[in-house]
Amino acid sequence: MKTGAKILVESLQREGVDILFGYPGGVVLPIYDELYDSSLKHLLVRHEQAAAHAADGYARASGKVGVCLATSGPGACNLVTGIATAYMDSVPIVAITGQVPTNLLGNDAFQESDITGITLPITKHNYLLKDAKDVARVVKEAFYIAGTGRPGPVLIDIPKDVSTGIVEKVVYPETVHLRGYNPTYKGHRRQIEKAIDLIAAAERPVIYAGGGVIASNASAELVELATILSIPVTTTLMGIGCIPGDHPLNLGMLGMHGTEYANFAITESDLLITIGARFDDRVTGKADKFAPNAKIIHIDIDPAEIGKNKRVDVPIVGDTKLVLKDMLALVKKAGAKEAWQKRVKHWKQHHPLKYKKDGLLHPQFIIQQMNELLKGDAIIVSEVGQNQMWTAQWYRFKNPRTWITSGGLGTMGYGFPAAIGAHFARPDLPVFDIAGDGSIQMNIQEMGTVAANKIPVKIAILNNRYLGMVRQWQELFFDRRYSYTELPAVEFVKIANAYGIDGVKVESCDDVMPALKAALDCDGPFVIDFRIEREENVFPMVPAGAAINEMIGGHEPT
Amino acid sequence: MKPHTLAVLVENKAGVLSRVSGLFSRRGFNIESLAVGTCEEPGMSRITIVVIGDDEKIEQVMKQLNKLIDIVKVTDLTENERVERELALIKVAAEPGTSRAEVMQIAQIFRAQIVDVGAKSVILQVVGDTDKIDALEKLLRQYGVKELVRTGRIGILRGSKVTGTGK
Numbered sequence: 058m059k060t061g062a063k064i065l066v067e068s069l070q071r072e073g074v075d076i077l078f079g080y081p082g083g084v085v086l087p088i089y090d091e092l093y094d095s096s097l098k099h100l101l102v103r104h105e106q107a108a109a110h111a112a113d114g115y116a117r118a119s120g121k122v123g124v125c126l127a128t129s130g131p132g133a134c135n136l137v138t139g140i141a142t143a144y145m146d147s148v149p150i151v152a153i154t155g156q157v158p159t160n161l162l163g164n165d166a167f168q169e170s171d172i173t174g175i176t177l178p179i180t181k182h183n184y185l186l187k188d189a190k191d192v193a194r195v196v197k198e199a200f201y202i203a204g205t206g207r208p209g210p211v212l213i214d215i216p217k218d219v220s221t222g223i224v225e226k227v228v229y230p231e232t233v234h235l236r237g238y239n240p241t242y243k244g245h246r247r248q249i250e251k252a253i254d255l256i257a258a259a260e261r262p263v264i265y266a267g268g269g270v271i272a273s274n275a276s277a278e279l280v281e282l283a284t285i286l287s288i289p290v291t292t293t294l295m296g297i298g299c300i301p302g303d304h305p306l307n308l309g310m311l312g313m314h315g316t317e318y319a320n321f322a323i324t325e326s327d328l329l330i331t332i333g334a335r336f337d338d339r340v341t342g343k344a345d346k347f348a349p350n351a352k353i354i355h356i357d358i359d360p361a362e363i364g365k366n367k368r369v370d371v372p373i374v375g376d377t378k379l380v381l382k383d384m385l386a387l388v389k390k391a392g393a394k395e396a397w398q399k400r401v402k403h404w405k406q407h408h409p410l411k412y413k414k415d416g417l418l419h420p421q422f423i424i425q426q427m428n429e430l431l432k433g434d435a436i437i438v439s440e441v442g443q444n445q446m447w448t449a450q451w452y453r454f455k456n457p458r459t460w461i462t463s464g465g466l467g468t469m470g471y472g473f474p475a476a477i478g479a480h481f482a483r484p485d486l487p488v489f490d491i492a493g494d495g496s497i498q499m500n501i502q503e504m505g506t507v508a509a510n511k512i513p514v515k516i517a518i519l520n521n522r523y524l525g526m527v528r529q530w531q532e533l534f535f536d537r538r539y540s541y542t543e544l545p546a547v548e549f550v551k552i553a554n555a556y557g558i559d560g561v562k563v564e565s566c567d568d569v570m571p572a573l574k575a576a577l578d579c580d581g582p583f584v585i586d587f588r589i590e591r592e593e594n595v596f597p598m599v600p601a602g603a604a605i606n607e608m609i610g611g612h613e614p615t
Numbered sequence: 616m617k618p619h620t621l622a623v624l625v626e627n628k629a630g631v632l633s634r635v636s637g638l639f640s641r642r643g644f645n646i647e648s649l650a651v652g653t654c655e656e657p658g659m660s661r662i663t664i665v666v667i668g669d670d671e672k673i674e675q676v677m678k679q680l681n682k683l684i685d686i687v688k689v690t691d692l693t694e695n696e697r698v699e700r701e702l703a704l705i706k707v708a709a710e711p712g713t714s715r716a717e718v719m720q721i722a723q724i725f726r727a728q729i730v731d732v733g734a735k736s737v738i739l740q741v742v743g744d745t746d747k748i749d750a751l752e753k754l755l756r757q758y759g760v761k762e763l764v765r766t767g768r769i770g771i772l773r774g775s776k777v778t779g780t781g782k
Contacts, residue, residue: 173630177630177633177634177637178637178638178641182683182684236626236687237625237683237684237685238684359682360678360681361678361679361681364674
């Protein structure tokens with residue numbers, strides 16, 4: 058004989074959950090009472106949004122399903138941004154919310170919100186439980202749906218009387234049976250052969266790899282395929298880390314703030330091998346001028362992504378890792394297409410990323426110094442905006458799942474709580490959140506969480522006293538009319554100190570490395586307030602809607 | 616751009632209709648007609664949706680529908696030989712006398728049934744494809760259509776082919 062709450066906690070443990078990120082409230086009291094003497098760890102955040110982002114950061118860093126827990130009404134609503142963030146980036150999380158008792162549902166009861174209705178468009182699936190005897194089955198299904206196929210968030214809404222409801226004989230299901238959910242994992246053999254034929258015939262092939270490569274843990278296969286065939290690889294923001302930053306075939310990121318050489322290569326290519334990516338508008342710019350001369354192979358586990366934004370010649374629906382393995386079994390080592398190799402190498406040499414080396418404190422320099430100190434052996438989380446793009450451009454990632462950022466939704470305030478989650482996934486690695494002064498203030502209250510729990514997350518704030526990316530657009534496209542993008546100076550170190558966290562303010566290049574070392578050497582959390590050049594821009598930049606070879610801050614292809 | 620009739624086999628669970636209709640509005644697909652009812656499989660319902668779009672749009676609609684966990688199967692009937700029907704109930708002003716006689720005559724031509732006769736009106740029930748019902752409605756207008764109720768369109772494949780799981 059067990060309560061719904063007890064079954065919930067036991068079900069979570071059966072799914073291998075080792076930590077919940079959450080915030081208590083009225084209707085989740087029965088669940089929190091179960092947690093009180095459970096071996097299941099719970100981290101108390103300071104705002105439910107942070108719980109969702111932490112579960113997301115945990116999932117991205119570990120590859121496992123992250124879990125967050127909130128009460129009904131405002132608690133559940135505060136998870137929404139975090140759930141939407143996970144949905145857009147295909148991150149497996151299970152969000153558990155309390156709900157008013159079933160007899161009050163639809164009654165506008167205290168702290169009632171229709172969270173399954175609200176999250177319908179931003180979850181892979183969601184459940185409103187009505188009976189304690191469904192808890193075990195639904196938790197099993199939720200984890201299965203979240204973590205398989207194209208991953209995504211699943212929400213379980215649990216009314217208070219379901220948590221307190223008694224089940225006489227509890228059966229924990231071992232398997233899941235869902236008639237309407239059967240992801241395709243194995244790529245179609247004939248399609249894979251067609252892809253191999255296209256690759257053999259191509260003169261100027263490029264691999265365009267996205268977050269799907271990371272999600273299916275296919276980095277090794279991707280690098281092997283690229284190396285055997287000598288095909289250059291460009292990655293989306295979400296795909297960064299699937300090939301080492303210093304790999305000779307790596308062209309870095311493509312798209313709006315991509316490298317010139319990646320965008321040139323895409324534009325001139327005659328074959329685009331798209332792997333776990335989705336032709337997002339920030340990648341393609343003007344879609345019909347994206348890879349205009351290329352045939353396209355598209356490998357993705359979600360059939361709905363194929364042909365959504367761009368016509369595809371050879372679609373392959375399947376799990377990236379399995380498809381790449383099948384391809385590897387079929388491909389023969391091909392001689393490098395030398396003319397193409399030379400051309401790409403030339404672009405790489407003559408169009409590097411650059412910034413002014415005038416001795417002033419530029420953010421790119423800070424990222425380079427982090428690179429030098431950490432050598433890729435860290436988890437780097439970013440907020441959203443210029444800080445994110447500078448990090449994506451300048452940091453040399455060595456391994457997959459060490460770069461954690463909100464790509465699709467572009468959620469400011471994501472980074473700090475996601476970094477907290479990432480720490481619990483990989484306590485063996487240092488975790489840095491690279492932030493702006495705007496975005497850090499969107500979840501700055503989590504300083505309370507890291508201070509109370511001595512969570513060694515390091516926050517590097519690239520402080521320019523602007524909402525920098527918006528200001529950049531105003532500078533370039535709105536005649537420098539800086540409408541509501543200037544922020545007053547904030548002494549972040551003082552805020553950190555108030556929470557009992559150490560920190561240092563850095564205003565010159567010479568102080569960058571010592572500050573980074575201090576952060577790394579510190580046992581607990583640490584804040585560095587970098588006062589950077591205020592009007593530094595992220596270049597190159599493709600204006601929205603332009604073709605990706607039409608970049609501001611770049612130069613003509615030579 | 617032509618209307619496509621989709622037969623969507625779904626698990627008969629709370630909220631499944633809002634998942635389907637929500638998907639249409641969210642992704643900018645217009646529903647022309649929608650009909651829902653139980654079907655030959657226990658625990659399942661069949662939703663018949665008519666949506667207008669080019670082939671790419673329809674393909675995207677079907678793929679997005681297939682992603683919903685509670686949806687078991689999506690079939691585009693438009694690709695096949697099929698029977699499609701709608702039913703309409705039409706309340707027409709028909710005073711006893713000439714106009715009532717004319718209305719009843721029109722009903723006969725359209726094989727519509729008179730299902731209710733009131734002092735000043737009659738109710739016609741007509742079954743057919745969309746064009747037939749439109750034509751009838753147009754003819755009846757001159758007498759005064761007081762109320763018109765139409766079911767959504769439903770459809771079924773001709774011959775032995777089925778849109779279910781065959782289980």
